[in-house]
Amino acid sequence: MTCGRRRYGCLLLFLFALPPLYAAAGNGYDVVTLNNGDIYNGTVAQAHFTLVTRYGEVPVPYAQMALLIMGGGEQPDRILTRRGDRFSGRLKERELTMLRVLDPTLPVAVEDVAEILFADRKLRPRLFKTPDAVITQDGDHFAARVISEALPMTGHAGARLTNPSGIHLLDVISLDEGEDYLAQITANDGQVIQGKFALEQVAVTTGFGAALNIPFAQLSQLALRVNHSGKPPAFRFLQRLNPVDLLQDRMRDGSLGPQLLALRGGTYTRGDLQGDGDADERPPQQVQLQPFAIGVHEVTFDEYDRFCADTGHRKPDDQGWGRGSRPVVNVSWEDANAYAAWLSRRTEQRYRLPSDAEWEYAARAGSGSRFWWGDDPQPHRANCADCGSLWDGEKSAPVGRFPPNPFGLHDTAGNVFEWVADCWQESFVAVSSAAGEGACGKRVIRGGAWSFPAREIRSANRWRDFPTRRSDDTGFRLVRELVTD
Numbered sequence: 306m307t308c309g310r311r312r313y314g315c316l317l318l319f320l321f322a323l324p325p326l327y328a329a330a331g332n333g334y335d336v337v338t339l340n341n342g343d344i345y346n347g348t349v350a351q352a353h354f355t356l357v358t359r360y361g362e363v364p365v366p367y368a369q370m371a372l373l374i375m376g377g378g379e380q381p382d383r384i385l386t387r388r389g390d391r392f393s394g395r396l397k398e399r400e401l402t403m404l405r406v407l408d409p410t411l412p413v414a415v416e417d418v419a420e421i422l423f424a425d426r427k428l429r430p431r432l433f434k435t436p437d438a439v440i441t442q443d444g445d446h447f448a449a450r451v452i453s454e455a456l457p458m459t460g461h462a463g464a465r466l467t468n469p470s471g472i473h474l475l476d477v478i479s480l481d482e483g484e485d486y487l488a489q490i491t492a493n494d495g496q497v498i499q500g501k502f503a504l505e506q507v508a509v510t511t512g513f514g515a516a517l518n519i520p521f522a523q524l525s526q527l528a529l530r531v532n533h534s535g536k537p538p539a540f541r542f543l544q545r546l547n548p549v550d551l552l553q554d555r556m557r558d559g560s561l562g563p564q565l566l567a568l569r570g571g572t573y574t575r576g577d578l579q580g581d582g583d584a585d586e587r588p589p590q591q592v593q594l595q596p597f598a599i600g601v602h603e604v605t606f607d608e609y610d611r612f613c614a615d616t617g618h619r620k621p622d623d624q625g626w627g628r629g630s631r632p633v634v635n636v637s638w639e640d641a642n643a644y645a646a647w648l649s650r651r652t653e654q655r656y657r658l659p660s661d662a663e664w665e666y667a668a669r670a671g672s673g674s675r676f677w678w679g680d681d682p683q684p685h686r687a688n689c690a691d692c693g694s695l696w697d698g699e700k701s702a703p704v705g706r707f708p709p710n711p712f713g714l715h716d717t718a719g720n721v722f723e724w725v726a727d728c729w730q731e732s733f734v735a736v737s738s739a740a741g742e743g744a745c746g747k748r749v750i751r752g753g754a755w756s757f758p759a760r761e762i763r764s765a766n767r768w769r770d771f772p773t774r775r776s777d778d779t780g781f782r783l784v785r786e787l788v789t790d
Contacts, residue, residue, distance in 0.1 A: 600782035602704035603632035638772035668717035687719030
């Protein structure tokens with residue numbers, strides 16, 4: 306079955322029908338898609354795929370490869386591994402060989418490759434013990450073991466923490482485009498220290514044995530297993546994602562659109578399930594949803610600025626907080642729809658704002674609790690006015706700085722409000738699938754924000770705003786419609 310270059314809708318037919326992971330690489334063959342749209346099935350004869358990153362070379366064994374996406378132009382190449390690691394950089398190998406059963410061996414130049422979806426191999430090399438988790442400023446996301454013997458840090462009032470095994474969670478904020486940063490450590494005993502490290506970098510070993518030296522200014526988060534004792538870390542940053550679920554459409558110029566997750570949909574109950582929510586969250590309503598894909602995180606300034614540069618649309622103010630990977634703010638409901646229309650044209654796919662029901666389904670991620678992690682607020686889970694993060698009540702955080710929900714989505718609680726399609730309704734009684742159509746006075750915003758208390762970042766919480774209004778605490782994420790028949 307050949308579906309052309311943009312084949313994700315066809316792949317999803319298999320996803321919903323077959324239980325094994327990575328079903329799209331059917332019959333045990335890798336699927337290589339070229340930039341010209343040609344698709345080949347076979348086995349890529351390459352022992353390792355080496356990605357040259359900003360902090361060193363990362364060789365990934367063939368048997369651990371799940372997905373390779375070639376960036377093209379200024380976009381980095383990306384690797385997703387079987388265990389959920391994500392790396393970005395430049396692929397070192399410049400030519401690959403594809404073995405085919407009934408056809409001649411096919412040499413493939415790397416610059417001609419759009420992506421490779423790898424078949425699941427049952428025989429995999431032994432992995433090193435890597436209990437810690439690393440997230441970089443570039444969005445790389447991988448398991449590792451911290452091998453630095455000491456991490457001397459001078460904090461406020463001269464407080465010092467030097468033993469890595471005493472660290473529970475480390476957050477890093479880049480203060481500018483250079484090497485300046487502020488780090489916050491949460492120790493095993495709950496002590497919080499802010500300051501800077503005396504060392505320039507931290508040494509880690511990946512699960513594939515690569516030794517890396519990561520400058521602190523390039524780190525975003527570091528989660529360490531308590532005392533390396535075998536007890537799992539309290540925060541789990543790595544998600545075991547099916548690479549068929551992880552979508553990223555190519556635009557006409559070959560660059561990549563936002564990263565998305567395909568969700569199965571189905572029936573769920575939205576609204577106030579605990580009985581202590583707001584009036585507009587009642588009565589709880591059972592909803593049936595079709596499959597859809599939604600942004601892994603909120604649309605960033607980087608992504609939105611490309612739209613502005615291409616169309617001449619007004620660039621929003623970043624409040625002096627920085628652009629890059631921060632969620633775009635100061636955008637109206639109308640701005641968000643204009644971006645979705647532009648992205649639809651550029652990718653030849655259908656992008657739009659999520660419906661109110663789709664947004665809550667994605668935010669809940671199968672949970673029935675107030676927050677996706679439980680009924681009570683917990684520190685370091687989100688950015689809100691009293692969530693215990695570095696950005697509380699001050700500004701937005703770069704996307705992906707907090708643990709993802711069970712679906713693998715970041716920042717569905719807090720950070721910035723997100724526009725959805727629906728007109729505002731005082732209750733669920735009048736809400737229908739067409740609630741986003743036509744003119745209306747106010748539109749729904751979801752998720753809470755850095756400026757609101759924890760109660761307002763509950764999964765069921767709903768707010769509203771005028772569709773023309775722009776605010777420093779409101780952005781959006783998009784849905785991409787899926788072809789399932």
